[in-house]
Amino acid sequence: DVKVTQSSRYLVKRTGEKVFLECVQDMDHENMFWYRQDPGLGLRLIYFSYDVKMKEKGDIPEGYSVSREKKERFSLILESASTNQTSMYLCASRSGDRAAHEQYFGPGTRLTVT
């Protein structure tokens, strides 16, 4: 079974802190994604990576950056956390690049910024 794990299920940080969210997948997938999930808005793509050290902006990249130094690990960084970044963050991975390929999701990290 494909497994996508995220470093924390719940996280509480203060405004202005630098926050790291880690995601690891164990199936050698080329593609990895970070989403945020908010009620009534569904999932919105923040960033994705299609190879080690390669990344592209998604729909809402402002206030975030990412790092992919190893194929299995994709990190989301909040340079200076703000209260409007309080959300559920979901990581996903996918093999190959076909429209029909499934994305596999981690359990999510619920981040609260106070």
Next chain:
Amino acid sequence: GDSVTQMEGPVTLSEEAFLTINCTYTATGYPSLFWYVQYPGEGLQLLLKATKADDKGSNKGFEATYRKETTSFHLEKGSVQVSDSAVYFCALSDKGGRSYKLIFGSGTRLLVRP
């Protein structure tokens, strides 16, 4: 750009009732279509998919047919169970940049009462 619209919830049903969750999409090409499900406290998992017009995806008693003429992919189940209580997301696969990405609807919460 491409988009997905799904019915607002919550949808509350009694056990063994018939379920329909409406989903319509806007796309310039011929996307693949997906239904993902999120059980409480978990990440998303693929429920079913369809890759071309008139395809029917099915899994765990759920079905959805790719209707190009009405740009719809409605989710149905003949007899829901309490264990089907979850949030359901309709999504399409969109080629943007270097990789296919998923565009999600806002999600529909289903609550099934005994």
